[in-house]
Amino acid sequence: MAGRDVSPTSIASAHSSITVHTEKQSVFRSSMSASPPTSTPPTSHGDEVSVLSDATKMDGIMEQHEETARPQTPADAHVAPQPTPVVPSSEGRRSVRSSRSSVVTYNVQILAGTAIHTPSKYLEKHHKNVLHGELEQVIKTNTVPSPKKKARRASKPSSPEDANDPAEEQLAAEAAQAAQRRTSSRVVDLRREAFRNLTAAGDAVGQALTNGREIVQNALRKSASDSRLIDSNRNALLSTPKRPRTTRGALTETDTPEREQEKVNMKPKTKTWLKEGLYVGQYRDFDPRLSEAQNRLKKKSARVKENRVLPLPLFDAERRLNADPLQEFRHFKLPFDTYNPLPRKVKVDGWVKLNKNRFIGDASALWKKDKQDSSSCYCSPEDGCGEDCHNRIMAYECDGTNCKLSPEQCGNRPFSQLKRRAKGNGYDYGVEVLHTEDRGYGVRAMRTFEPHQIIVEYAGEIITQAECERRMKQVYKKDKCYYLMSFDNKMIIDATRGTIARFVNHSCEPNCEMIKWTVGGEPRMALFAGSRGIMTGDELTYDYNFDPFSSKNIQECRCGTASCRGVLGPKPKKPAPEEKSLASSLLSGTKRKISEVFGRKTGDVSSPKKRKLSAMASAAWTKAQNAAAEEDAARIRSERNAAELRAQQASRENRAMMRSTSMQLSSKRSKVIRKATRVSMPNIKSTRRTTTVDMKRKSLPLASAPKSAPKTPRLGSMAKHGTQTPKVKKSLPTISSKTRKSPLKIPSMRPHLLGDTTDEEEGDDESPNITPASLRSAAKKLTQTKLPFKPLNLNDNSSSHASGVSAVANTDDEVENDDEDEDVDMDESSDADSDCTLVRLFSVPRPRKEKTTRGNASTSKSIHKTGAGVKKSVRHGFRS
Numbered sequence: 050m051a052g053r054d055v056s057p058t059s060i061a062s063a064h065s066s067i068t069v070h071t072e073k074q075s076v077f078r079s080s081m082s083a084s085p086p087t088s089t090p091p092t093s094h095g096d097e098v099s100v101l102s103d104a105t106k107m108d109g110i111m112e113q114h115e116e117t118a119r120p121q122t123p124a125d126a127h128v129a130p131q132p133t134p135v136v137p138s139s140e141g142r143r144s145v146r147s148s149r150s151s152v153v154t155y156n157v158q159i160l161a162g163t164a165i166h167t168p169s170k171y172l173e174k175h176h177k178n179v180l181h182g183e184l185e186q187v188i189k190t191n192t193v194p195s196p197k198k199k200a201r202r203a204s205k206p207s208s209p210e211d212a213n214d215p216a217e218e219q220l221a222a223e224a225a226q227a228a229q230r231r232t233s234s235r236v237v238d239l240r241r242e243a244f245r246n247l248t249a250a251g252d253a254v255g256q257a258l259t260n261g262r263e264i265v266q267n268a269l270r271k272s273a274s275d276s277r278l279i280d281s282n283r284n285a286l287l288s289t290p291k292r293p294r295t296t297r298g299a300l301t302e303t304d305t306p307e308r309e310q311e312k313v314n315m316k317p318k319t320k321t322w323l324k325e326g327l328y329v330g331q332y333r334d335f336d337p338r339l340s341e342a343q344n345r346l347k348k349k350s351a352r353v354k355e356n357r358v359l360p361l362p363l364f365d366a367e368r369r370l371n372a373d374p375l376q377e378f379r380h381f382k383l384p385f386d387t388y389n390p391l392p393r394k395v396k397v398d399g400w401v402k403l404n405k406n407r408f409i410g411d412a413s414a415l416w417k418k419d420k421q422d423s424s425s426c427y428c429s430p431e432d433g434c435g436e437d438c439h440n441r442i443m444a445y446e447c448d449g450t451n452c453k454l455s456p457e458q459c460g461n462r463p464f465s466q467l468k469r470r471a472k473g474n475g476y477d478y479g480v481e482v483l484h485t486e487d488r489g490y491g492v493r494a495m496r497t498f499e500p501h502q503i504i505v506e507y508a509g510e511i512i513t514q515a516e517c518e519r520r521m522k523q524v525y526k527k528d529k530c531y532y533l534m535s536f537d538n539k540m541i542i543d544a545t546r547g548t549i550a551r552f553v554n555h556s557c558e559p560n561c562e563m564i565k566w567t568v569g570g571e572p573r574m575a576l577f578a579g580s581r582g583i584m585t586g587d588e589l590t591y592d593y594n595f596d597p598f599s600s601k602n603i604q605e606c607r608c609g610t611a612s613c614r615g616v617l618g619p620k621p622k623k624p625a626p627e628e629k630s631l632a633s634s635l636l637s638g639t640k641r642k643i644s645e646v647f648g649r650k651t652g653d654v655s656s657p658k659k660r661k662l663s664a665m666a667s668a669a670w671t672k673a674q675n676a677a678a679e680e681d682a683a684r685i686r687s688e689r690n691a692a693e694l695r696a697q698q699a700s701r702e703n704r705a706m707m708r709s710t711s712m713q714l715s716s717k718r719s720k721v722i723r724k725a726t727r728v729s730m731p732n733i734k735s736t737r738r739t740t741t742v743d744m745k746r747k748s749l750p751l752a753s754a755p756k757s758a759p760k761t762p763r764l765g766s767m768a769k770h771g772t773q774t775p776k777v778k779k780s781l782p783t784i785s786s787k788t789r790k791s792p793l794k795i796p797s798m799r800p801h802l803l804g805d806t807t808d809e810e811e812g813d814d815e816s817p818n819i820t821p822a823s824l825r826s827a828a829k830k831l832t833q834t835k836l837p838f839k840p841l842n843l844n845d846n847s848s849s850h851a852s853g854v855s856a857v858a859n860t861d862d863e864v865e866n867d868d869e870d871e872d873v874d875m876d877e878s879s880d881a882d883s884d885c886t887l888v889r890l891f892s893v894p895r896p897r898k899e900k901t902t903r904g905n906a907s908t909s910k911s912i913h914k915t916g917a918g919v920k921k922s923v924r925h926g927f928r929s
């Protein structure tokens with residue numbers, strides 16, 4: 050067990066120093082292969098020895114038994130171990146490598162018994178451990194044991210000189226006996242091999258000792274020379290600035306090998322300094338006179354930040370100003386995600402998102418039955434379906450069926466634009482949900498929007514009123530927030546499942562409008578920017594025109610604007626004293642009595658009896674108050690319903706009337722034009738004239754709308770009729786806010802806005818909106834009035850008709866005096882202070898070459914200001 054304290058490596062080295070002659074290899078191999086392959090291999094020399102010792106023990110037992118029978122002869126003890134003949138059976142187990150007879154291979158790790166523990170990943174290492182050639186030679190060249198190991202080994206009695214060891218002798222004797230007996234050849238072989246190994250190890254140790262002695266001598270010599278070297282180096286340093294890196298190559302002819310060896314040993318250890326490293330080639334702007342912090346500061350102040358990607362807004366403005374100093378600017382902000390790169394993403398629980406309307410139940414059939422009229426526009430590519438576009442005014446989106454222009458030419462396709470934007474990025478989409486402080490969720494803009502630009506569609510489930518009531522009673526019974534919007538006579542959009550527009554809050558001073566459009570024959574509601582446009586980051590709001598239906602649903606408005614009405618929806622009307630309901634008078638009486646009995650402050654109520662009475666009285670008071678409020682609400686509702694019915698009827702009649710008027714006028718105009726061209730200028734094929742009508746809004750009462758209208762061809766059929774005069778362009782209604790005189794007055798009608806009756810009845814509606822109904826009413830009036838058509842003098846190019854809209858505008862006097870002109874020129878002269886609205890209803894095309902200025906710019910602006918889109922029924926409603 051002497052090897053127990055020896056590490057495997059040391060054993061390996063020890064074994065590598067074993068001297069085995071080539072002819073003995075077979076014996077050695079046989080001994081190695083004799084060990085069972087499945088048994089646990091020895092992990093160290095000691096283990097191997099233990100295996101051997103076990104065998105020895107067994108043999109010993111046998112031998113003892115034999116010894117008792119046969120006395121040991123002294124000669125046996127001195128029998129030298131003889132090489133055992135090669136065992137043929139073990140030859141078959143030779144490894145492939147060892148079959149190369151030219152080079153003898155020794156695996157030191159196998160010898161050491163540690164090979165099995167070597168993972169294959171240390172293959173390289175394994176190769177290093179495989180020594181080639183004659184073992185003696187290999188050992189000589191490769192093994193230089195450390196002095197420590199040598200010393201340790203030296204302490205072991207393993208040299209041949211120690212052969213007098215009784216154990217050795219015993220082993221030898223046993224081996225000899227075994228050879229004689231020829232029994233248990235494997236065990237004997239093993240023992241013999243072990244003995245031989247030990248002998249070889251002894252040799253190696255002897256050799257190592259010799260080497261070690263040499264090394265010690267060299268070290269001593271070196272230490273002596275080092276002191277000399279230090280002195281010489283000091284001298285050398287003083288004489289030369291740089292010390293030679295190495296002494297190699299400094300040998301002179303007179304150097305003897307010993308001297309050379311000495312010099313090599315004397316070679317001083319010098320530190321090699323890195324001259325270049327990681328930062329080679331990198332320029333560092335560093336002033337060594339300053340500290341690190343000062344250097345950093347200096348660098349920071351010297352740095353000029355340059356934005357090479359986008360021009361800064363400031364420069365952009367400068368550039369634009371340089372280009373055109375007179376152009377108008379408007380404030381702008383960077384897109385929200387640019388100036389705030391990490392917007393808080395609000396996640397709304399329970400919001401089922403729908404991107405488009407879904408008709409539920411009977412709503413679809415109802416819509417089809419009650420399908421609205423179609424509309425067509427006659428814009429030219431130059432017009433581009435601008436502000437004058439008939440479809441735009443009637444809140445119809447242009448498409449292939451009602452507009453001749455291509456999508457690129459047409460500027461009245463807001464919902465198509467929205468569709469495109471929805472496919473784009475977050476900026477294109479342009480809105481996101483935000484969490485407000487006191488109004489729940491809201492919506493804010495992530496970009497700017499032009500005035501009247503479409504922002505987002507209000508889509509959801511389109512349901513009938515019956516279905517709405519059912520949902521209110523059953524589904525949304527416990528809800529506090531409703532997303533119901535009435536947008537058509539009998540239908541409601543329920544955006545509980547719907548688009549993001551459902552989160553848009555109410556404001557009494559809104560920056561957006563909710564407008565109903567007809568797109569491809571279907572109603573669509575969308576949020577449009579108001580006349581001021583929208584800034585990035587602005588919260589989007591519109592006026593709900595909220596109808597609470599019940600006093601329970603009246604909600605406090607927290608829009609925080611200067612003109613806040615205090616509640617969502619119309620301002621509650623103060624009932625006139627005579628109109629005071631019985632409930633109200635009772636209420637006020639009860640209230641007064643309570644205050645008389647118990648005092649105004651509840652603190653006055655002292656006794657429990659009084660307190661009880663007080664509680665009862667206040668309960669009764671609350672009940673009475675509720676009853677009164679409900680009574681009021683019911684009255685308001687019935688009034689509104691009546692007004693709505695009246696308005697709807699008037700609207701329908703007006704529409705029919707307008708069509709009839711258009712027909713009559715256009716046929717008249719065609720005749721006149723044909724006649725005029727025949728008479729005076731037969732070669733001119735296309736003319737353009739404008740018929741305008743000046744009207745003042747809000748002057749006719751709602752009830753004055755005509756009750757019936759003759760059945761006339763629809764506007765769409767007007768185009769067919771116009772084919773008689775193919776070169777004549779159809780007239781289009783246009784709106785202008787600047788008018789002085791108003792021979793015709795039309796009512797201010799917002800037919801579908803139930804919530805607006807309060808204000809409108811009072812006649813204090815300052816809204817500049819022009820509705821289709823108002824247009825139609827004006828048209829009707831126009832037909833009722835005897836229109837003074839005067840013959841068109843096309844030869845007179847200098848006449849007022851030839852130079853665009855502004856030139857066309859005449860005064861009333863002119864119209865009345867000029868009876869011969871067949872085209873109707875109502876007053877179009879304007880005054881900035883006037884609150885009148887001019888509507889240009891019909892226009893007769895003029896020859897293109899005569900057109901100098903269209904004069905649309907001024908009218909276009911005013912149209913937008915007056916709300917070119919026709920605002921239809923937009924109302925949030927709660928029904929309890």
Ligand SMILES: C[S@@+](CC[C@H](N)C(=O)[O-])C[C@H]1O[C@@H](n2cnc3c(N)ncnc32)[C@H](O)[C@@H]1O
Nearest residue numbers: 488489490530551552553554555605606607608
């Ligand atoms: C169509 S939802 C608007 C989105 C809603 N804020 C939410 O969190 O879902 C209408 C509800 O919002 C609230 N709301 C909207 N505008 C408000 C305002 N100006 N003041 C108070 N509450 C408002 C009311 O509760 C109203 O019933």
